[in-house]
Amino acid sequence: MTNAQKKFDDLKLRLTENNFPLVGAVDYESIAPLYSEHGERYRSWIDRSFHGDMAYLQRGLERRLDPKLVFPELQSAVVVARPYAVQQVGDTSLRYARYLNGEDYHERMKSDLEDVFRGSDFKYKICVDTSAVLERTWAALAGLGWIGKNTLLINPQYGSYLFLGVVFTDQKFEQKFEPKKDFCGNCERCLKVCPTQAIVAPHDLDARKCISYLTLEKRGSWDQEYDTKGFLAGCDLCQEICPYNTKPVRYNTETGTTSYLMFDEEKLLAETETEYRQRVKGTALTRVKFADFKRNLKAALKRP
Numbered sequence: 001m002t003n004a005q006k007k008f009d010d011l012k013l014r015l016t017e018n019n020f021p022l023v024g025a026v027d028y029e030s031i032a033p034l035y036s037e038h039g040e041r042y043r044s045w046i047d048r049s050f051h052g053d054m055a056y057l058q059r060g061l062e063r064r065l066d067p068k069l070v071f072p073e074l075q076s077a078v079v080v081a082r083p084y085a086v087q088q089v090g091d092t093s094l095r096y097a098r099y100l101n102g103e104d105y106h107e108r109m110k111s112d113l114e115d116v117f118r119g120s121d122f123k124y125k126i127c128v129d130t131s132a133v134l135e136r137t138w139a140a141l142a143g144l145g146w147i148g149k150n151t152l153l154i155n156p157q158y159g160s161y162l163f164l165g166v167v168f169t170d171q172k173f174e175q176k177f178e179p180k181k182d183f184c185g186n187c188e189r190c191l192k193v194c195p196t197q198a199i200v201a202p203h204d205l206d207a208r209k210c211i212s213y214l215t216l217e218k219r220g221s222w223d224q225e226y227d228t229k230g231f232l233a234g235c236d237l238c239q240e241i242c243p244y245n246t247k248p249v250r251y252n253t254e255t256g257t258t259s260y261l262m263f264d265e266e267k268l269l270a271e272t273e274t275e276y277r278q279r280v281k282g283t284a285l286t287r288v289k290f291a292d293f294k295r296n297l298k299a300a301l302k303r304p
């Protein structure tokens with residue numbers, strides 16, 4: 001085993017111990033042509049305006065096409081995934097996407113990664129969600145799973161209820177390039193289950209129609225009425241239906257429902273802005289402004 005491989009094995013062990021059961025690494029140089037293919041998909045997605053009002057996705061186009069603009073010393077990416085609780089959050093009349101149950105993953109993942117990488121004898125940059133980084137592309141190229149028709153990264157054992165993190169480094173870890181085979185086969189359940197037909201073709205999502213986008217990202221009124229199937233924030237329908245999520249490897253993620261996620265219809269309707277702000281303070285829901293939460297509530301309850 002070379003020193004580089006040994007270094008990665010040590011890193012992987014520490015990451016696994018820090019609650020990242022899926023870890024991979026990929027040298028950029030060796031996959032650059034494949035990476036460009038992903039980049040071109042991204043460009044075409046933006047060209048078709050599928051990002052809607054998420055202007056930051058357009059602003060970050062060049063950085064996504066050329067990851068060296070994000071981290072000039074880039075030699076390889078270490079990619080991690082952390083499963084979150086698979087239990088449904090609420091019932092079908094009023095519910096939240098599963099990833100909202102628990103603490104905000106952005107800060108937790110970043111600080112857990114920082115704990116492992118701090119003190120390294122090499123340069124690195126930690127990216128969780130908010131950097132101009134094609135996280136699913138990196139995860140797939142690092143062998144963590146394949147990109148499903150619902151556009152989510154699916155791991156054959158853990159399914160897709162996963163948070164991803166990418167760490168750019170100036171090291172080569174000399175890992176074998178071993179992408180996972182795509183096991184979606186002929187299945188198109190995710191396309192069929194989506195009530196807004198947001199997955200316009202396999203692997204192609206028009207975010208403007210996606211309930212997750214409408215309830216979390218879109219500000220103000222919607223261009224038309226949508227059946228959001230009771231989701232107050234986020235949406236999991238295209239994951240719930242996926243056969244790889246019915247029996248994922250058990251992981252220590254089962255939890256009760258976090259108290260900031262409220263379901264009582266009357267209380268929700270009566271909630272004031274001050275109460276709402278107090279309820280969601282410090283959580284991932286702060287992203288959803290009060291007026292937009294009320295919009296989501298009315299849509300979920302099918303009230304004018």
Ligand code: B12
Pocket residue numbers: 037038039041042045054057097098099128129130131132133134135136137147150151152153154160161162163164165203205207210212213216217233234235236238
């Ligand atoms: C913008 C965004 C959204 C948007 C747009 C979603 C979308 N599908 O693009 C909205 C608000 C709708 C959204 C929703 C959700 N999101 Co989101 N989102 C992002 C974000 C910030 C950027 C994604 C992006 O670049 N989209 C643009 C499209 C074109 O890129 P893409 O779908 O990733 O596809 C790329 C590759 O996958 C590849 N590709 C895709 N298919 C194929 C097929 C082939 C053959 C090839 C070669 C390549 C390829 O090409 C594309 C360009 O590189 C990422 C974090 C990040 N920085 O990457 C999180 C992220 C993708 N989201 C995440 C999550 C958890 C969700 C939700 C499940 C949350 C929820 N429950 O409501 C939903 C899922 C909806 C869905 N079906 O995608 C996780 C996904 C984890 C996973 N297992 O994949 C991420 C990675 C955040 C994280 N750090 O964990 N999200």
